[in-house]
Amino acid sequence: MATDIELTGTSGADAYGPDNPAPLIEAPRARTARTPKATRTNFELYGWLFMRLSGIVLVVLVLGHLLIQLVLDGGVSKIGFAFVAGRWASPFWQTWDLVMLWLAMLHGANGLRTIINDYAERDNTRLWLKMLLYTATVFTVLLGTLVIFTFDPNIR
Amino acid sequence: MSTATLPKGAEGGPVDSAENSASHLITATIRIRRFNPEVSGEASWQDFRIEIDPKERVLDALHQIKWEVDGTLTFRRSCAHGICGSDAMRINGRNRLACKTLIKDINPDKPITVEPIKGLTVLKDLVVDMDPFFQAYRDVMPFLVTSGNEPTRERRQSAADRERFDDTTKCILCAACTSSCPVFWNDGQYFGPAAIVNAHRFIFDSRDEAGEQRLEILNDRDGVWRCRTTFNCTDACPRGIEVTKAIQEVKRALITRRF
Numbered sequence: 001m002a003t004d005i006e007l008t009g010t011s012g013a014d015a016y017g018p019d020n021p022a023p024l025i026e027a028p029r030a031r032t033a034r035t036p037k038a039t040r041t042n043f044e045l046y047g048w049l050f051m052r053l054s055g056i057v058l059v060v061l062v063l064g065h066l067l068i069q070l071v072l073d074g075g076v077s078k079i080g081f082a083f084v085a086g087r088w089a090s091p092f093w094q095t096w097d098l099v100m101l102w103l104a105m106l107h108g109a110n111g112l113r114t115i116i117n118d119y120a121e122r123d124n125t126r127l128w129l130k131m132l133l134y135t136a137t138v139f140t141v142l143l144g145t146l147v148i149f150t151f152d153p154n155i156r
Numbered sequence: 157m158s159t160a161t162l163p164k165g166a167e168g169g170p171v172d173s174a175e176n177s178a179s180h181l182i183t184a185t186i187r188i189r190r191f192n193p194e195v196s197g198e199a200s201w202q203d204f205r206i207e208i209d210p211k212e213r214v215l216d217a218l219h220q221i222k223w224e225v226d227g228t229l230t231f232r233r234s235c236a237h238g239i240c241g242s243d244a245m246r247i248n249g250r251n252r253l254a255c256k257t258l259i260k261d262i263n264p265d266k267p268i269t270v271e272p273i274k275g276l277t278v279l280k281d282l283v284v285d286m287d288p289f290f291q292a293y294r295d296v297m298p299f300l301v302t303s304g305n306e307p308t309r310e311r312r313q314s315a316a317d318r319e320r321f322d323d324t325t326k327c328i329l330c331a332a333c334t335s336s337c338p339v340f341w342n343d344g345q346y347f348g349p350a351a352i353v354n355a356h357r358f359i360f361d362s363r364d365e366a367g368e369q370r371l372e373i374l375n376d377r378d379g380v381w382r383c384r385t386t387f388n389c390t391d392a393c394p395r396g397i398e399v400t401k402a403i404q405e406v407k408r409a410l411i412t413r414r415f
Contacts, residue, residue, distance in 0.1 A: 038373075038376050039376055039377060040372070040376070042375065042414060044375065044376065044377060044379065044381035044382075045375060045381060045410055045411065045414060047381065048381045048407070049411065114382075117382075118339060118342040118343070118382075119342060121343070
């Protein structure tokens with residue numbers, strides 16, 4: 001199978017030599033005009049730290065939330081409009097839910113950002129997936145914040 | 157010389173009778189991932205059944221195949237004694253050096269699979285394009301940077317200062333760690349464990365003065381923050397370097413530098 005292949009390159013029209021150099025294969029990491037510039041910021045550092053710190057806080061917030069909502073005092077059957085209205089009358093629970101909303105959304109969004117960076121192969125796919133992610137995150141965070149602060153228990 | 161006087165486990169010498177040396181040979185199946193771009197664009201598995209001493213290494217099996225069965229089999233090896241780092245390959249699904257892996261240690265009863273390391277372009281059979289790997293290595297400035305006058309004799313360092321980065325001086329640049337890293341597999345832009353290990357070697361060297369620059373390079377998008385701490389690199393390292401620990405130490409240096 002290999003016998004009919006010209007290996008020496010000394011004969012034939014396609015032979016590589018000083019006048020007909022072999023094509024140059026560029027190293028994937030080589031600096032080109034399209035290579036993104038070094039950012040020189042600490043964004044990735046802060047992102048990494050945020051994941052660890054928010055994770056620790058979220059363990060308390062989310063497990064506490066689940067315990068109160070689903071286990072204690074009658075469990076899930078007690079949850080209704082009145083229950084939510086009662087809780088959000090207190091600034092403590094407003095703050096708890098607000099912090100949980102922000103941390104969980106940003107924690108999840110940053111996690112998904114790294115997954116998209118890892119697994120989206122084409123630049124365009126990566127861009128659009130991240131745009132979608134950021135839009136959804138901003139929308140959810142703003143809507144949730146709005147609801148927590150403008151909640152009206154007398155609505156009908 | 158009689159073979160009976162040889163110490164236990166010694167290789168049969170040339171004076172060994174044929175029956176004597178054949179008695180401890182076993183039949184092993186070596187299943188090799190073959191790829192030849194001049195023949196086919198697809199890689200495929202090929203089985204070789206060979207008679208081999210189980211105390212031989214996988215590299216010896218590859219030699220036997222190349223020299224006696226199929227001369228087109230292509231792989232890299234230079235020193236063949238675990239120092240040059242040429243023959244890292246994926247043996248039975250794990251990155252190892254073929255010259256440091258004994259046949260008897262990887263269950264020769266089943267076919268032994270030998271593949272090129274992952275995450276780098278395969279050129280032929282077990283040979284991959286190492287350029288991206290070495291480019292990442294060059295990017296972290298793996299050389300001593302100092303200022304001022306050169307000392308007349310040597311650059312002195314205390315034993316404790318030397319100990320600080322001793323582990324990462326052992327790297328032989330075989331790429332077993334980097335090509336076992338799932339983050340590197342994804343897009344090949346992550347610097348990879350080997351480059352970070354070699355940056356670590358100079359960042360924590362008391363004689364070097366460019367630690368800040370190297371930390372700055374590794375602080376970027378494709379630097380240490382992409383590490384997911386999966387420990388694949390530590391498992392893969394044929395030199396036993398605690399690679400993940402070295403990466404974590406670079407992360408800690410970045411954080412303590414900032415706060």
